[in-house]
Amino acid sequence: MPLLWRRPLLPALLVLLAAAIFLADTITNLEIAVAVFYVAIVLIAVRYLDRRGVAMVAAACMALTVLSFFLTRAGSVPAGVINCAISLVAIAVTAYLALRTATAEATAREAQAQLAHITRVTMLGELTASIAHELNQPLAAIVLNGNAAQRWLAGGNRDEAGKAAERIVRDAERASELIKRLRGLTRKVAGKAVWLDVNQTIVETLPLVQNEAGRNHAALRTELARDLPRIQVDPVQVQQVILNLILNALEAVKDERVRDVTVQTSLGKPGEVVIAVRDSGRGLKGVQLDHVFDAFYTTRPDGMGMGLAISRSIVESHGGRIWAEPTVPHGAIFRFSLPSGRTGLRQPDR
Ligand SMILES: Nc1ncnc2c1ncn2[C@@H]1O[C@H](COP(=O)(O)OP(=O)(O)O)[C@@H](O)[C@H]1O
Numbered sequence: 386m387p388l389l390w391r392r393p394l395l396p397a398l399l400v401l402l403a404a405a406i407f408l409a410d411t412i413t414n415l416e417i418a419v420a421v422f423y424v425a426i427v428l429i430a431v432r433y434l435d436r437r438g439v440a441m442v443a444a445a446c447m448a449l450t451v452l453s454f455f456l457t458r459a460g461s462v463p464a465g466v467i468n469c470a471i472s473l474v475a476i477a478v479t480a481y482l483a484l485r486t487a488t489a490e491a492t493a494r495e496a497q498a499q500l501a502h503i504t505r506v507t508m509l510g511e512l513t514a515s516i517a518h519e520l521n522q523p524l525a526a527i528v529l530n531g532n533a534a535q536r537w538l539a540g541g542n543r544d545e546a547g548k549a550a551e552r553i554v555r556d557a558e559r560a561s562e563l564i565k566r567l568r569g570l571t572r573k574v575a576g577k578a579v580w581l582d583v584n585q586t587i588v589e590t591l592p593l594v595q596n597e598a599g600r601n602h603a604a605l606r607t608e609l610a611r612d613l614p615r616i617q618v619d620p621v622q623v624q625q626v627i628l629n630l631i632l633n634a635l636e637a638v639k640d641e642r643v644r645d646v647t648v649q650t651s652l653g654k655p656g657e658v659v660i661a662v663r664d665s666g667r668g669l670k671g672v673q674l675d676h677v678f679d680a681f682y683t684t685r686p687d688g689m690g691m692g693l694a695i696s697r698s699i700v701e702s703h704g705g706r707i708w709a710e711p712t713v714p715h716g717a718i719f720r721f722s723l724p725s726g727r728t729g730l731r732q733p734d735r
């Protein structure tokens with residue numbers, strides 16, 4: 386299996402560094418333990434290589450340490466043996482500890498991805514009625530138009546039959562679009578970043594919550610800024626954040642007299658797109674603002690307290706921020722920003 390290099394220039398850099406340490410270790414006398422500096426190489430390698438790669442780098446560093454011990458002429462041999470042993474132990478222990486930390490970090494990331502998946506699925510559970518309703522509409526329309534087409538055909542009116550068939554195709558496409566989006570949300574692994582039109586994502590997300598809004602007698606509106614730059618993000622994850630915020634907002638307005646939820650987009654600071662969900666709900670009194678985004682923080686009896694925590698981890702992993710503020714006379718606004726100018730992918734022609 387090839388080593389897992391993630392940076393093209395790194396191998397050359399590490400070899401150069403190793404050669405420099407080797408040279409210094411060999412020309413200085415045995416009392417000077419230059420070889421401990423190999424730990425720097427191991428520490429760099431841990432960030433960019435897989436386990437096997439790190440083990441091989443550490444082994445190579447240890448081999449070089451021993452080799453320069455034999456090549457070095459000047460100095461006291463007993464001191465050289467001790468220094469050599471110290472360096473070998475330092476390299477081995479560093480590699481071991483660094484690998485253990487890296488494994489723990491990977492496990493934590495994995496757990497986080499799983500949690501994100503679980504909250505997505507939970508969220509979809511809450512939305513089942515909404516989604517079923519949304520799917521039912523095009524399906525019912527297909528049946529209706531199918532019947533109509535049959536009648537037109539029986540009556541010999543091919544023009545009208547053709548139009549009914551067109552409507553069938555359009556509705557079937559709508560249903561299939563919806564299913565495609567749902568499949569994305571239930572997908573286990575996070576997808577790749579693409580250049581996304583945030584406004585369009587919001588418009589496509591609303592059908593999933595429309596029925597939920599109806600059940601809470603809430604009015605769901607949008608105020609979308611025009612000419613927003615596209616942003617490079619994982620669309621499923623961003624949709625998950627938007628859904629979380631809307632679901633919370635619908636929850637917050639459900640027992641209020643005025644039940645408005647508005648999804649807004651705007652340009653933030655230069656190079657930043659801001660998405661906000663504002664509601665006229667019970668507001669943030671009694672909510673600890675410095676803890677709302679913590680895992681398991683909830684004020685709802687049946688709450689899980691994961692929605693905002695997952696949202697924050699998604700937003701921050703995209704280089705953005707998320708924050709909440711009370712609004713007057715009542716209600717709350719949850720905003721998150723995403724950087725628009727990320728490198729790596731070419732901005733598509735519009
Ligand atoms: N729009 C909102 N208005 C008022 N409070 C909110 C709003 N959104 C979130 N909160 C508060 O933040 C807490 C955490 O939200 P969240 O992480 O989604 O977990 P959960 O919805 O399971 O409680 C909620 O319990 C609630 O107290």
Ligand SMILES: [Mg+2]
Binds near residue numbers: 629632633692693
């Ligand atoms: Mg929630």
